Amino acid sequence: MSYPEISFLYLNEEEMIKAGVKNMHDCIDTMENVIKCLNAGDYVMGGENHNSHGSQVSFPKESKFPNMPIDEGDDRRFMAMPAYIGGPFDMAGMKWYGSNSNNKTKGLPRSILTLMLNDKDTGAPIALMSANILSAMRTGAIPGVGAKYLAKKDAKVCGICGPGVMGKTSLEAIISSCPNIEEIKVKGRGQNSLDRFISYAKEKYPHIKNIKSVDTIEELVRNTDVISFANSGNTDPSTYPFVKYEWLKKGALIIGLSCFDMDSTEMAKCKLVVDNTALYETWAEEFPYPSFGANNIIGSKFTDMIHDEIIKREEMIDLGDIINGIKKDRDTQNQIVIFSVGGMPVEDVAWGKYCYENAIKQGLGTTLKLWDKPDLA
Structure with missing residues (x-):
């Protein structure tokens, strides 16, 4: 980047696909490095504690202003999720979305x-x-990453609760980390979405012959080695x-991507x-006890359990400690493991940098100029 002129690269969805955004194998490797950075503390997110998930604009139940959006339980919100992550990434950025x-x-x-990557020193868009x-x-x-370190090596049956996008991507990642999977069970609410999921899975994983829907959570989890809760909540x-x-x-x-x-x-x-x-400890501050419910990620129930003295603080294990060999993956082979996934903007920034670097190598994207010389410098 040359100064004072500033230009940045714009990448549309088609260009992101060409840049490898769908490469699950590399994404898992990238997220493992993210977990290592988190464990080392080499990152910053929002808030005074540097661990806030983001800043959300929610709308009121009613308003005297006719044009203001109303909260009708339809997930209508805007959210900004800024972050810096170090290690091999050394990149700042922010994910922004409306929903x-x-x-x-x-x-x-x-x-x-959308995701914006920024120069860590000047703040200039990259x-x-x-x-x-x-x-x-x-x-x-x-x-x-969780399945790689926490699932039993001979895992053969995978259960997915929620046949949507998160169900599909978590299934892809689990199969990548657990190559012996030979059966997929899926639980959903609508037959159309279940049918689409099963058709998708049969086409993408032709080596897996037993792919079926189930009617109850009990059917989903019984005799199942890895279960992903990726449902809406x-x-x-x-x-x-x-x-x-x-x-x-x-x-x-059990992998808790969403609520159970x-x-x-x-x-x-x-x-x-x-x-x-640190993310869950921050959520415990932002959503005063009981946190679980106000935040529907299962890890918030872990912090509630610490508050209630059902478990000790040290019984909530950081995946980074397991990756780094500080803690064991399981105390016995028969122990059941619950892995809570919170989702953080450091992950977006890290995967965004991977795609950006690939785009540069391939000559993808459109260069946009912010200015030749800043008028207000």
């Missing part, structure tokens, strides 16, 4: 996302990119998929792992 479930009636995804696929891939890849825990400990196969891994629930005393029998301990 509205009614977008589907217009042929649009619920959330529309790249602006389409980020829907990027976000979906990094979200799915973290379960792949709200702030009412009574509506979350509920898992009983007695249903779970010995040695099973278990009895706290039963959950205390499991190995409880999170993707970044």
